[in-house]
Amino acid sequence: MSIPAEALYWLTSDGSLTALLEAKAGQALKVEPTFEGYRVLTLAQKKQIGYQGAQLNRPVMAWVRESLLYGNSEKPWVAAQSIFPLVSLKGEAKRLQYLQGTPIGYVLFKRQNSLPNRRVIDCTDLGWRRSTFYNWYNRELLISETFLADFFIEGS
Numbered sequence: 674m675s676i677p678a679e680a681l682y683w684l685t686s687d688g689s690l691t692a693l694l695e696a697k698a699g700q701a702l703k704v705e706p707t708f709e710g711y712r713v714l715t716l717a718q719k720k721q722i723g724y725q726g727a728q729l730n731r732p733v734m735a736w737v738r739e740s741l742l743y744g745n746s747e748k749p750w751v752a753a754q755s756i757f758p759l760v761s762l763k764g765e766a767k768r769l770q771y772l773q774g775t776p777i778g779y780v781l782f783k784r785q786n787s788l789p790n791r792r793v794i795d796c797t798d799l800g801w802r803r804s805t806f807y808n809w810y811n812r813e814l815l816i817s818e819t820f821l822a823d824f825f826i827e828g829s
Contacts, residue, residue, distance in 0.1 A: 698744030
């Protein structure tokens with residue numbers, strides 16, 4: 674399936690998606706957490722983060738935050754999932770467990786416009802998703818953003 678033209682820019686843009694969404698909305702992004710807690714990573718998540726061999730067969734715990742992102746409309750634009758393997762939550766990165774309603778882009782891109790990353794783009798039942806593996810100060814993070822149908826409606 675080919676990526677629709679209106680989605681391509683959003684799925685492939687580098688840098689802070691938070692900043693891009695706020696520019697589109699003309700206001701601060703509203704983040705509504707729907708889940709925050711510990712989970713075991715799936716096999717697909719472990720592979721995307723870069724685990725190999727025997728590591729793929731071992732359970733890996735992570736701090737997971739799922740949230741809905743709102744621009745300037747009543748309906749959410751993006752369903753986001755941030756995954757922080759516990760081994761990455763050390764030092765300065767510990768604060769990633771306490772973001773609550775703060776957009777993660779405010780933290781990740783505070784001092785840098787872009788970060789080293791690997792990205793996978795796919796289509797889900799909810800919409801087009803980009804899953805990006807970031808190396809943030811030698812901490813591994815996996816952030817998935819699914820662009821919901823209402824995001825692409827004119828006027829949103």
